[in-house]
Amino acid sequence: MHRRVVLAQRPVGVPTLDSFRLEDGPVPTAGEGEVLLQTLYLSLDPYMRDRMSDGPSYAEPVAVGGVMVGGTVSRVLESKAAGFQVGDVVLGNTGWQTHAVMKPGATPMNSLVKLDPKLAPASWSLGVLGMPGLTAYVGLLDLGQPKAGETVVVASATGPVGATVGQIAKLKGCRVVGIAGGAAKCDFAVKEFGFDACIDHHRDDLAAALAEACPKGIDVYFENVGGKVLQAVVPLLNTGARMPVCGVIAWYNLTRLPEGPDLTPVLMRNILTKRLKVQGFIVSDHYDRLGAFHRDMAGWVHAGQVKYREDLTLGLENAPAAFLGLLKGSNFGKVVVQVAE
Numbered sequence: 001m002h003r004r005v006v007l008a009q010r011p012v013g014v015p016t017l018d019s020f021r022l023e024d025g026p027v028p029t030a031g032e033g034e035v036l037l038q039t040l041y042l043s044l045d046p047y048m049r050d051r052m053s054d055g056p057s058y059a060e061p062v063a064v065g066g067v068m069v070g071g072t073v074s075r076v077l078e079s080k081a082a083g084f085q086v087g088d089v090v091l092g093n094t095g096w097q098t099h100a101v102m103k104p105g106a107t108p109m110n111s112l113v114k115l116d117p118k119l120a121p122a123s124w125s126l127g128v129l130g131m132p133g134l135t136a137y138v139g140l141l142d143l144g145q146p147k148a149g150e151t152v153v154v155a156s157a158t159g160p161v162g163a164t165v166g167q168i169a170k171l172k173g174c175r176v177v178g179i180a181g182g183a184a185k186c187d188f189a190v191k192e193f194g195f196d197a198c199i200d201h202h203r204d205d206l207a208a209a210l211a212e213a214c215p216k217g218i219d220v221y222f223e224n225v226g227g228k229v230l231q232a233v234v235p236l237l238n239t240g241a242r243m244p245v246c247g248v249i250a251w252y253n254l255t256r257l258p259e260g261p262d263l264t265p266v267l268m269r270n271i272l273t274k275r276l277k278v279q280g281f282i283v284s285d286h287y288d289r290l291g292a293f294h295r296d297m298a299g300w301v302h303a304g305q306v307k308y309r310e311d312l313t314l315g316l317e318n319a320p321a322a323f324l325g326l327l328k329g330s331n332f333g334k335v336v337v338q339v340a341e
Contacts (some may be wrong), residue, residue, distance in 0.1 A: 002027045003316055004097035011052055014253045015327070019052065020068070020214070020320040028101045030078045035112070037074035037092065037100045042337040044323050046293045049252045058282050062104045068096040068319075071131060073115065073122045075340075089115045096319055098339055120301065127160045127334035128308040129297055135246050136164035137293045138286045139222060143244035143279050148173030148181065150219035153210070155179040155229045157198055158191040158309065159333035161246065165222045166195050166307045167306045174220075177204075179229055181329045188332075192307060193337035207232040217241075226250040231263060234270050239297055245280040252327070309333030 001024055006252035008021035030036040031279060049068055050271025054061045062069055072095070076088040079100050081104050084090070091113040094100035104112045115122055127133065146152055152169040156162040157178025166176045166189065178189040178198035178313075197213040199206065217238040223230065237243070251258075270276060300306040311333040313322040319337045326335045 001025075002046065002097065002099045004067050004095075005319055006065055006067055006096075007052060007315065009064060011053060011253075013207075015049065015052060015324060017320050022312050022317055027099050030080050030101055032273050033081050034101050034103045035076050035081050035084050036100060036162070037072075037090070037094060038077050039072050039094060039098050039100070039316075039339040040089070040341075041073040041074065041123040041126060042070050042096060042319060042339055043131070044319065044326055044335040044337060045132070045246055046118075046249045046252065046326065048248075048323065049073070049327060053068055069093065070095050071126050073125060074099075074100070084114075086330060089122055089260050091115055091130065092274075096276055096316065115284035119298075123310065123312075123336050123338075124301075124308060126304065126336055127310065128301060132160035132334065133164050133297050134286070134290065134293050135229065135283045136161045136168060137291050137297065138283065139244035139246050139281060140165050140168055140220070142286070142289070143281060144170045144220040144242045144278075145337075146220050149175075150178065151175045151214050152220040152222070153177045153214065153233060155177065155224040155225040156329075157193070157195060158185045159224075159334060160308075161191050161224055162222070162319045163189070163333075164306060167193055167300075169220070170194050171300065171305060175216075177210070177218075178286070179210070179225075179259070185332060201229055205288070207235075211236055220229055220244075223247070231332055234263075234267055237270060237274055237276060239274045241276050242276065243276060243278040245278065245281070249327070311335050313337045 004023050006021050011019045030157055050057055051062045071093055074090055076084050076086055121211045128142050146169050152174045154162045154165045166178055176195045178195045179201050182187050186200050189195045189198040196341040199209045203209055214236055218236045219238050221233050221243045223243050223245040224247040226248030311331040316339045
């Protein structure tokens with residue numbers, strides 16, 4: 001049986017389980033030049049919320065009735081394509097479904113990369129050794145350009161991007177302050193990932209606590225959440241600070257501008273007077289860095305210098321609930337759905 005999760009309707013504000021629909025059908029067969037894939041692991045990531053909407057963005061939205069997009073690790077069940085054999089384990093982008101037929105090609109959406117499960121757990125290619133890891137690597141090193149002795153702040157500190165950003169920054173000799181949701185996550189960021197400090201963003205005194213943890217100000221802020229965290233960070237940014245921006249999850253479900261004072265003047269004045277460098281980036285624009293990333297990250301992971309945590313959900317039918325939990329911050333680590341053994 002072929003199962004797939006499709007976009008049932010475009011959400012207005014926060015998605016619900018009604019935004020998705022589980023469909024069953026026959027397993028497809030591979031045609032000439034194609035491979036039949038069985039999904040083993042599915043990656044769930046914040047960017048998927050943006051793909052559920054049809055507003056202007058950097059990528060085409062998922063069509064209503066279309067399969068939800070997502071990175072996957074799959075096993076080749078049938079191959080009529082050169083270079084692929086039955087049993088190969090591959091990294092691709094086949095979305096929220098148990099099976100897929102693909103004609104391997106050169107573009108990111110139809111590329112298939114063979115994996116060696118003996119080198120690392122296959123699912124890690126969806127996290128620290130995959131897109132989230134590359135996001136952290138490029139955003140911090142190429143755009144953030146941390147220097148030894150500087151202070152680096154990153155939110156979502158136990159997520160796949162934030163945790164990797166913090167650990168790379170420590171390798172570069174920086175003081176690292178994380179921001180995470182809850183005491184357990186903050187404790188993990190310090191004790192397991194080696195952060196110097198971690199602040200619970202649920203605290204009423206978030207801004208004061210962050211200022212105390214950053215007595216010399218902030219030189220690099222890796223932006224992936226927006227909201228009240230950004231508001232607490234901006235006054236602490238040092239002259240010449242860098243802010244790579246890869247996400248603003250706190251605002252993904254907005255249907256109108258938030259109430260309250262307009263803080264744009266505060267942000268813009270700081271950008272001007274402190275000569276800040278604020279740059280958004282989409283990781284797919286930086287695939288030319290894959291070679292260096294794979295070399296460095298594989299070395300750090302195998303040496304134990306970069307650690308990784310997964311939040312595993314069993315069963316494709318549970319992907320929608322796991323995704324909604326991700327948007328609320330209830331996950332603890334990289335969210336991965338195990339679709340098959």
